[in-house]
Amino acid sequence: MPMNPLYSELQWLPRAPREFAERLRALGNSTEPVGPELRELASCALDLNQLTKLAKTIDRARVAGKSLEPLTPLRLAVLSNSTIDLIVPALVASAVRHGIALEVIQPSYNQAAQEALTPDSKVNRSQPDAVLFALDYRALPLKLSPGDEYEAAETVQGAMGYLRALRDGIKANSKAVCIFQTFAPPVETLFGSLDRGIKGTRRSLLDEINRDLVEEVLRLGDVLLDVAGLAETVGLADWHNTQLWNMAKLSFSGELIPLYADHVGRTLGAIRGKSRKALILDLDNTVWGGEIGDDGLDGIRVAQGDAVGEAGLALQQFALDLRQRGVVLAVSSKNTDEAAREPFEKHPEMLLKLEHIAVFEANWNDKATNIQAIADELTLGLDAMVFLDDNPVERGLVRKLLPQVAVPELPEDPAYYTRTLAAAGYFEAVSFAHEDLNRAGFYRDNARRTNLRRQVDGVDAYLESLDMTITFQPFDAVGLARIVQLINKSNQYNLTTRRYTGPEVAAVADDPAIFTLQVRLADIFGDNGMVSVVICRPGDVGEWEIDTWLMSCRVLGRRVEHMVLREILEHARAAGIYKLKGTYRPTERNKLVIDHYAKLGFSRASEEESGLVRWELDVASTDQDSAPMKVLSVGFATEREKLFA
């Protein structure tokens, strides 16, 4: 049975790029500042070997006198009763993920007391910024005395006295912040369940020591690293590895070194004020199931009793809990503002209300632009933002254009969204003050409507990196069911919103005078399936009427519509058509496409009172720009194949 990979493989982080080692090597020869590239690489899920390599690169950069900016330097002494040689490089590399250029001072094996208590020890002489007491239960003088309350109290006092002496030694000789770890109890019990209740058993002793330690650490303003909590999270049986202790005196499982190192890293980041402050939520299929634009208020899933709805509600509750402790909430959604706000205002089961959201950005801009706008309105840096979105394409775009923003990977099942977000530890805190409780409200009140709508640069380059393939086919039997579904379900990107039944669509497919397109799009994240449908009916001589043109909103901003027009134009020319006629029939849901034809170069022919607009395009004189994607055109047994044969 393998371990839960969410934790052992840091699944909230994107996978490391295939060229990880090459990029590290390139850094060695680079004359540019190495900090940003190091942070980008460290922000992937790295295994122990990759962490070791990254730490080596940092060491070399330091030796060569290179700047590690914008990383913040921190000197950390690690005092331990176990072997930490394998862990130190992981600490250095993981700290980069949290904005820290870490230098580790590592005394000889098992010298914690000597180093802390001797004024001119290696650790005290080096004047570290922080000292991590990386001790496990084996470091404590634990004398088991089952049932002997007096003896047990003595043992707890003895252990606490030892820890206090270490702290006092460091504090007397340096200004370092002390970081104490709670103790993960070993799995083995004496009585079984009763161990927790009988004073003087190992489990009972460690429970008491942990409780006293936590109380003292917080009272004295030291920093807590809850290793016992971490070990519980992954499971004590997976945390402790007796074989590794016996062979190499490693105090926990080697597979969990990346996880432990990330927890140290986020704690160090929090000490240096690097923790994130705002959570930006996508809405459709993140905060609720379904798409508000297409499914409507009654169709989205956000109710108790519905498994998908409950996942959304659990995330909403977690966001609310975060807000209560001071994390600012914002929304970035590809929807009309009106549609996106509707569930917040009208859905009785929504836990999140508009008053909880400091900045609400619902529009059709790319999300990088919106996140920049949110950061500006909140007057927070991009490095204070976390962006949660179910769509891997949106995540990829934001990571690419705004690398400072933390964007967690999400699993397929929304049931695990909340756990994944929590596991990432973006909002790690080393202290909690009363003012924190009011912070979210403060940001909401101060949010300025800047209406920044500047497109973030580099969307084109990003689209290119998606390695898209668009496939055009006429209607056929295989695609029929999905075509009918799209025709009857699409509301937003739908020019005419004409609904047709299965037999009607089949008749259209069989009519040689009617030109049809079913469009599929694949990219590096996988196959998006059928994303667009077009029906052109013959009009006056030499003219096609675009009866239906619709597209899935999931591929908005990918220039699919430009490529579809290109394809229509090619077929139109081959068929001797000289004019395309399009119609925009307004509905309550399709404001999104009001400028569709204008953007594609059509000219306005007429407008009716109902808001219906007719558009025309001269086929011969139009040369539609190409978008960065590969085009496959299959199944057109007509003039075109002859022409291009």
Place this chain on the structure above:
Amino acid sequence: MEEPQIYARLTEIFNDVFDEDSIEVFPEMTAKDIDGWDSLNHIRLILTVEKAFKVKFSTAQIGSLQQVGDLVALIQSRHRAKGPGIVSRFF
């Protein structure tokens, strides 16, 4: 898994663990042949091999390794012991 496949995968693993790109493993290879193959990197190597081949070695097995050929034999024997679909694990 056949021997040549194991050697090929081990070559990748050794280069990854020791941060090289020119190591070619061979049966008689020992720690003396590679810079940085100390006792701690040995543990990192074993952890990586166990993960890559989805096997777990016992303390005694790890202790008895003398050269790369022993490691290959051990991987093969653990794979045979594992049988189809069962992942063995030692604690």
